[in-house]
Amino acid sequence: MFPQHGPGRKHLRKIELTDWQREIVAKYPEQLLRGLFHSDGCRFVNWASKPGRDKRYYYVRYLFSNKSDDIRNILTDALDLLGIAWRRPRWDHIAVSRKDAVGVLDGFVGPKS
Template structure:
């Protein structure tokens, strides 16, 4: 990322994340199974993009705001922890 880009990201991180998730991401309810076979459900954000630069911009902006993320596959970023999802919910909101 170039210096002028870093300055804009630092000034408007929430708006950048909102735009990225609204363009190439989604918010959905995921489920997982416990060892006893019972399912539990949780909200999750997923972002997918083939560009390493764009994914790196997304993850560095998440890091800047202290939002935990992981990379389940090469071209995807997931935000699943409750506190991280709650943080994104405050400014990403539903797609319009």
């Protein structure tokens, strides 16, 4: 059971994995990431343009949003474990935007069910 179950608001209380949960995450980080992105994340097509140009380019991106520092840290620890590049565009968001990193996530996260 993931430790978000309990009394009080998630972002106001401590959420940490126990030793046995960390062992499972170390063995199966893909399943944890899939669950986190399916619960509090999304996969979408983003666009950008270069300064001084009117042309847009489009790319796929994963975005995870959660107000709990602990849950975001659990996510980023699992991404680091798999060598997946991520960044923090806002204090409560984690983004995976690089083409190779998105390709890795596409291999096991997939569309929400």
